[in-house]
Amino acid sequence: MNIRLFKPSLGQEELDNLKEVFDRAWLGNGPTVVKFEEAWCQYIGSKISIGVNSATAALHLALTAFHFPEGKKVLVPAITFASTATAVLYNRLIPVFVDVDPETVSMDLNDLRKKYDSDCVAVIPVHNGGYPVPMDILMDLANELNLKVIEDCAHCAGGEYKGKKLGTWGHIGCFSFEEKKLMTTGDGGMICSDDEELIAPLRAYRWVGIDKDTWRRAENANHLAENEAMHWHYEISVLGYKYNMNDVAAAIGLAQVKKLDMMNARRASIIKKYLEGIKGFEYIKEIFPYDNENGAYWFFGIRCKKRDELIIFLKSKGISTGVHFYPLTLQPLFRKYAYDCPVAEEIWKSFITLPSHIDLNDEEINYIISTVKKFEF
Numbered sequence: 001m002n003i004r005l006f007k008p009s010l011g012q013e014e015l016d017n018l019k020e021v022f023d024r025a026w027l028g029n030g031p032t033v034v035k036f037e038e039a040w041c042q043y044i045g046s047k048i049s050i051g052v053n054s055a056t057a058a059l060h061l062a063l064t065a066f067h068f069p070e071g072k073k074v075l076v077p078a079i080t081f082a083s084t085a086t087a088v089l090y091n092r093l094i095p096v097f098v099d100v101d102p103e104t105v106s107m108d109l110n111d112l113r114k115k116y117d118s119d120c121v122a123v124i125p126v127h128n129g130g131y132p133v134p135m136d137i138l139m140d141l142a143n144e145l146n147l148k149v150i151e152d153c154a155h156c157a158g159g160e161y162k163g164k165k166l167g168t169w170g171h172i173g174c175f176s177f178e179e180k181k182l183m184t185t186g187d188g189g190m191i192c193s194d195d196e197e198l199i200a201p202l203r204a205y206r207w208v209g210i211d212k213d214t215w216r217r218a219e220n221a222n223h224l225a226e227n228e229a230m231h232w233h234y235e236i237s238v239l240g241y242k243y244n245m246n247d248v249a250a251a252i253g254l255a256q257v258k259k260l261d262m263m264n265a266r267r268a269s270i271i272k273k274y275l276e277g278i279k280g281f282e283y284i285k286e287i288f289p290y291d292n293e294n295g296a297y298w299f300f301g302i303r304c305k306k307r308d309e310l311i312i313f314l315k316s317k318g319i320s321t322g323v324h325f326y327p328l329t330l331q332p333l334f335r336k337y338a339y340d341c342p343v344a345e346e347i348w349k350s351f352i353t354l355p356s357h358i359d360l361n362d363e364e365i366n367y368i369i370s371t372v373k374k375f376e377f
Ligand SMILES: *Cc1c(COP(=O)(O)O)cnc(C)c1O
Pocket: 053, 054, 055, 056, 057, 080, 081, 083, 084, 126, 152, 154, 155, 175, 176, 177, 178, 188, 189
């Protein structure tokens, strides 16, 4: 056995869509990106979606949309992937790390209130592992404190909280389509919102500041009168980035979004098998409560006191594992912003992520469960 921790699930539908893009021979930022953005709006139920080349870019630009003055503060959880906090630094803002709840491993809203001061302008809740931050409570708190809310939905594409899609609760939602995430475009991300005025300007920011897409100008060139020479014209009035999604990625995304609910359902059934497998087991328990019916969970994690020994044992049996995540407050880059996140800095030591990608078969899942149980605690 040699079981991967993550693996994208791809098929004929993705290939068919790619063939169309190849036949059109327009691989860059083109009409397929627009089609995917429209499909995403439909799926998630937001008014506007903007495709970018990663969630890292999405988070960077989502903060840029608000034009916060340099040096203001943004609240982020201590346990998350680096991008949640690097997005803050890219915008010349200061990350304020909020400790996590010991049970759910997501932002502790009491600690958020404690860490808040009048320089705080925004909060980036992360639905860590797919476990939803209680967005109704968070939005009330954000309204009270006058904080903008950017949801980091890198782990929960398709997930819901209280019947409403994650990513549509806050002012802006950011998604990742990196190859390990719930659905993929190779690399890719999406920014979505109901506030068109707020995020429409990000189209220029993702395209080196240019206010018109090249493919629209190319299309336009054919429609303009023969003596009209200005089809090439565009304006640059903001400092933009090369963050656009391309048509190759969007073609894969169009196929993946159609399968997303099915893929999330398969992951839910794998997690159910794991939960049944470890039930009543003394030495390990699930990393957080997998009790939300509408959840789209990115991974199945466990907690184990002999974490490192178990990782090595599983490795010797051909089972890859991971740790999600080492607290950012312990990273050299962020250490100077770190203060008072004792829960995060303790509980991560027991975290192990087990394989839960949807191409795992029942035999492999049973093998992983029985191998975990063979470990000498
Ligand atoms: C993966 C991840 C990101 C970044 O996604 P990319 O698309 O790889 O840039 C951001 N936030 C969290 C919580 C992630 O896990």
